[in-house]
Amino acid sequence: MRPACKSPRWRQVWPICPYFTSRLPSGSWPMGRPGWPPCLVPTFRFPPLADFPLLFFRTSSLRLSLLLLAGLLGLGLLRPRAGHAQILDDSTRNRYGARTTFILKERDLLQGDTVGRMVDSTLTRLPQQRYWTHDTTFQQTLGYFGAASRPLLWEANRQLGARLGRTVFDQYARGPEDVNYYDTKSPYTFFRFFQGNPYEQVFELGYARSLKKRFNVGFNYERFGANKAIAVSNTKTGQVEHNNFVFFARYQSLNNRYHAMGHFATARHTLAEQGGIRPLASDTLADGRIDLSLLFDYQREVVNLTNAKNRDSRDRVRLLHSYQLLGRGLTAYHLFNFSRQLNRYTDEQPAPSGVRNPFYPINRLSSAATDDRAEFRQFENTVGVMGQSQLVNYRLYGRYRTYSLETRSAYGAPPVVREALPTVDGPSQLFAGGTAAFQYRQFAIETAGEVKPSTEQLEYWLSGRARLGFLSGEVLLTSAAPTLTEQQFSGNHFAWNTDFKNVNVQQLRVRAARQLGRHFVEAVGTVANVSNYIYYSVDPISQTDQIHMDGPRQASGNADKFQISSLMGHYRGSVGHLFFETQATVTLGAGSDNPALRIPAVVGEARVYYQGYLFKKALFGQVGVQGYYQSRWKAYDYSPSTQQFFVQDHFTIRSVPVADVFLNADIKTVGVFLKMSYINQFLPQNGYFAAPYYAALPRRLQFGLRWQFFN
Template identity: 25%
Template sequence: MSKTFQIKKNQLTLKSVLVSVFVCLVIQINGQNRLKGIGGTLPVRENDSVKNNRLNERRGGKTDGKDEKANIKDYLIISVKNDTTHVDTTLTIRKDYKFNYLRKDNFGLIPFANLGQTYNSLTYDFQTTGLMPSFGARARHFNYKEIEDVYYYRVPTPLTELFYRSAFEQGQLADSFITINTSPQFNFSIGYKGLRSLGKYQNALTSTGNFSFTSNYQTKNKRYNARGHILTQDLMNQENGGLDPESVQNFIGGDEEFDDRSILEVNFENAENILLGKRFHLEHDYKLIQKDSLSKNEIKIGHIISFEDKYFQFEQSSSVSSFFGESFVASDIKDRATLENFYNKVYVNYSNDILGDLHFNISNNNYNYGYDKVVVLEGGNTITNRLKGNIFAAGGGYKKQYKGFQLDGEFGLNISGDFSGNFIKATATFKLNDDIAASATLNHSSKAPNYNTLLYQSDYKNYNWNNSFNNTETQQLAFNLRYKQLANITVDLNTITDYVYWKQDETVSDITQAIRPYQNGGTITYLRAKLENEIKVGKFALNNTVLYQNVQDDANSLNVPEITTRNTLYFSSQLFKKAMFLQTGVTLNYFTKYYMNSYNPLLAEFYVQNSEEIGDFPRLDFFINAKIRQTRIFLKAEHFNSSFGENTFFSAPANPYRDFTIRFGLAWNFFM
């Protein structure tokens, strides 16, 4: 994909986003009067209540002198697990933490220099309930929406959200979204998040797009429910392999000549990778027996069907780079791994007011991962091109709530197919009141490693393998204690056996990056303890998140910093007769030195290195955030201390973190 084509593509993308936003607004304005049986809304006050909308007068009908009202809590957001929250247009410090490319709190991650590039992980969560291998290319999946990342909606009136944030050099990040209930029974939503950012360094352009369409339906008697989504995702990054060794030294030296980062030399300037995915997902259920005043039992049968087609491609035009070693071809590298996964699941739920909720399911995964050709290595050995087959699994769950206690449990087991796997998870929660709660969780998992560790093909000779690894087994015991805003403490102890990781092939020269998967046959012990709290004194507050980690691993295959912390001191106040709400302050991010993982763009994976320690540099951000009606405005001076500190800040070896920059953004909700 040429740069010219990519720029034109992004110009068209921006135009299409603006047109779609305009169309959404027209739909809202013209379609509002056609809604029946739903209260109107006009959110105008700081407490975010939605009221004072005279629908009858607007429809030309008679009124009884009373205003129809819809509360902000009527705008429901429903997760894949049926957990329900409501739209929140308040401005809090948590909103500042989530105002980023991922649209979620990224504590424990450190981004690369350009918006839309990957993130290095400072912590890992080994709690999982998966039974199938993951696709691979995990460094490109931070902005890839999985099934659990999709939400469904139910709203009394159309709701729109517009999100914008400035990027780095000739670009922007925009996220537009609209959801409408055409009737109390049917809702749909359309969303698109698009990004283009050129970046400060050579060959670092990012261009991403996430389109989503969701819908959910419920019959009037509430017996039948259906929801589904269509998702297409296109995530492209130009890749440069990081700074070359001489430029790394020039960067660290701090010479003003190199303050223009575009003159620093990178390892190559002719490569890009792309992750593209399409998913069609539907889940529906029918209540054979429904709870009512006469029956305390409920029996529900359900079905889930999901098809996902995705590929990851690394492309390097013109001459190949010695950075990855020798190749089978002289130019035009194009490595593409594909996965087609077709998933079916049928289940039955039984619910009783006394016994609780019981669940049982049977599922099938039809998978087809691989490449279009068989690779013949030197010596005549061949690398197969496909891993495909069927996996049948069974699972179940139990849930019971009694007063302040709640028990949750689930299990799954692959019963046939080439991949074995199982998991069991149990959680006990005690909630004394709205201020005090405690929980304990036990999780065991055995799962095959990712597809790309088992099979990989490339035009580069060092990147071809067909492995038979053991399942990675993990056990996690976790505790959580929450007391108001003063303390939220989470501790988890993990043991990991047969951990699969990436590192440099020791038989290849260090000058060449030849990364391969390895399996640690020993047992890793991994402890995490996190404290979150907020202390308020008048209009000032101090918000703290501190993470302690300890790893016992003889193979040094899992590296994390011992201490990671984020501390925000900020001021909040109503201004101009409560017409505007203001928050301003400073956020400190810091982690101790450790052997930070390095990045391989051909695989889109992070790999272990034990030669260079990185960390021990503070990152200070100054922010001014404001809320006017339903508009939240964010202005931030990011990493402002870089202009007077040492240049030791890196997101990965040879990949510097961001310099001081000022960025602007806003999130704007419309309630019609």
């Protein structure tokens, strides 16, 4: 009998076990090699996040090779001394590998899972750039790797209380839910290097080892970046640089009653803002309209900003530990979290030659320099209890939060940085929440929620889910206060002070998923009623060629309440060695007639590839083509000095089909890929826009290497 996959009971149904890495005789789908079996019991596995991208090396290839070699040699010094080293014979090599290395995350421990899941050694997502970062959802970007981004599709907010509201660089920073903790039987090293010539670079190095069986420690370092493709004479000129370091540790007691996992994380993200392409007189038609097809000369174009930079700095200390009081039926836990986020925007020439740059609507505080800073600090302590049995699972908790926000800007000439707004030392905030679930055979029901009591406006999110076989449904109710940035802002170019109501959402989601032999079919329908939605709007009096943001607005009047609906279809299957996968989402109610929310009517991707063994099964390979498509829409514009995307009506992005061809290979623990991105460039035009006047990268060759060491 084939083994079933082990995972916590209280997770959404998934028809297969996509990360099962053991080779067994039976056939399988999907991302693994032939011979990896499906699970007997359908279980959900959280998809691997991009797992750690990203690098920015501007050094020569020789220096890079020497640095990587030095790093690997340094790791060797961390191994046990020769007298205590493990003997690596044939049995050892067969014993240690992906099947003996498990990943755990915070959500696993909070769901009573102390086993985790095997490391991902599959190939399918390796060349997909959407999985190179820590947020794998579809995103609207500014066209280059490492740029500001926002979610492309609708998703209701479940964050309550004080939030900074500067989220455009979130997908590059490793959140607490993205940190991996390990259970390793041998030292484990993870190495990744990607290069998109000449624009994108990715480097990641991770190491974990067990100490005395109960204690596991490790670190992860990632560095990534991008070079300029627009308005530059040398494509080796850097535009984005990101550094992220995480030190993590996990402990479990001898009797397995006490568990602890904690980490320290720091991230630094710096990029040169260009403000988009500035059309010239030669790009203008006789009727005054701009010929957008003339704006794809890339290096020869002119941009709005040449001395502006955005910096996003984040630090976090986090500890989660639990103790079983009465077996698995009653466990107490405590979660401590400290986080800091600093956003800084600078421009050394907001008024070159004494004349204000028309990209900015005004220079409020200084014409000599722009230096706007916002620093948000937050302390949280969460205490709760949880438990589970064969039929019931529950968790109850209370959270205590304190926070502060400092806003500073440069004033006068010469510029002097001082306080722009009074420091916000917010009142302490209390939250209460929990989950409760019941499952019997094919029927399951789960409720969850969180409440922030308040004398002014009650904040909450409440959800209820039910599942019967392949059908499931969820009802979600949310009411969340505006972010701190939406409430108040002061900088050199913008300022506002608002008094907004809570944003309310009532949402219904229905899902049907079925595994039919080697084919999997899924459909998800969503209907959401939204009221008091907060968005950033365009200044109605700004010029056509220099559109300015006006500030945050709350939907009112006829737009106070609106409804959006979406249908997502997903299929994957195989015929022999030929594999197919496609996913598409159709959204209604968020088109150009909605003044507050914009989503393309159709967003989809598809992939077809052939996979099999070569050289007597010494090499496993995949070769195929993948494509992405989004329909015409009025994409969000971007304000770099506030780090906010805003709704606009002056620029329509045409339908965008983008095709790539790729070749993947796996040799034992080494995975490599070679991909030609945007192979359909010049069909029909020689480029496309990701945002108004932000051209996406041209055709380029990408290659990458992933190497995992298990001893």
